[in-house]
Amino acid sequence: MKSLIESPSITTRPAPPNNENARLVRECLDGDPNAWAELVHKYKNLIFSVPIKYGLTRDEAADIFQDVCVKLLSDLKNVRDPQALPKWIIQVTSHNCFHYKIKRNRFVSSDAEDQNTPEPEVQADTVEQIARTEEEQMVREVLGELSPRCNQLIQMLFFEEPSRSYRDIASDLGIAVGSIGMMRQRCIDRLRKRFEEVGIA
Numbered sequence: 001m002k003s004l005i006e007s008p009s010i011t012t013r014p015a016p017p018n019n020e021n022a023r024l025v026r027e028c029l030d031g032d033p034n035a036w037a038e039l040v041h042k043y044k045n046l047i048f049s050v051p052i053k054y055g056l057t058r059d060e061a062a063d064i065f066q067d068v069c070v071k072l073l074s075d076l077k078n079v080r081d082p083q084a085l086p087k088w089i090i091q092v093t094s095h096n097c098f099h100y101k102i103k104r105n106r107f108v109s110s111d112a113e114d115q116n117t118p119e120p121e122v123q124a125d126t127v128e129q130i131a132r133t134e135e136e137q138m139v140r141e142v143l144g145e146l147s148p149r150c151n152q153l154i155q156m157l158f159f160e161e162p163s164r165s166y167r168d169i170a171s172d173l174g175i176a177v178g179s180i181g182m183m184r185q186r187c188i189d190r191l192r193k194r195f196e197e198v199g200i201a
Helices: 020-029 033-053 058-078 082-104 110-114 124-145 148-159 166-173 177-198
Strands: none
Touching (some): 020 058, 020 082, 033 082, 033 124, 124 148, 124 177, 148 177, 166 177
16 A cells, blocks of 8 residues: 555646645644544545445444544654645545455455455556546535635525525625626636646646
8 A cells, every 4th residue: 555655656637736735734743633633624525535436335434434544643744745644635535545445255265365465556547536536526625616606606606406596695795696696707717727837627
């Protein structure tokens, strides 16, 4: 398994340039429980998304989540590049999912598990899945960079199901219905610019 100290073996897009991870790692190492809670909250969707993509149940995903958090806490002191955290989290979570499925389906005997078996080769479809999951995390981070009002509008327009009318959205935001179109365009322009900067098509 790759360490936080090493570079990942897959080609990934550059992460959005910010110092939030560096701050969180530093404060976690200083023993701040609020920073740890913030770090887990930031990446909980990323961690949960990987086992779901592997076809595991939500209960199994919760087990994987706990294991990854324990691993993250134990390895945090070795972090050299906090910006590499998403890549590391995806790889560790994928590794855990792989072995979880093997144990669940009894593909490997208990005797074989006790042996020092080599790491499984990463298949092309797994690499593609990891890259796709990382890009989804980058999208979440870029959305998080928007102003609270823009973020709320984007969530209402594109992520809520069932879709809502402009009138309902305007009422919740406390703005005129006629303002939504212009505000929507400004927010999308900001998103498009940031997506281009981080290499998301």
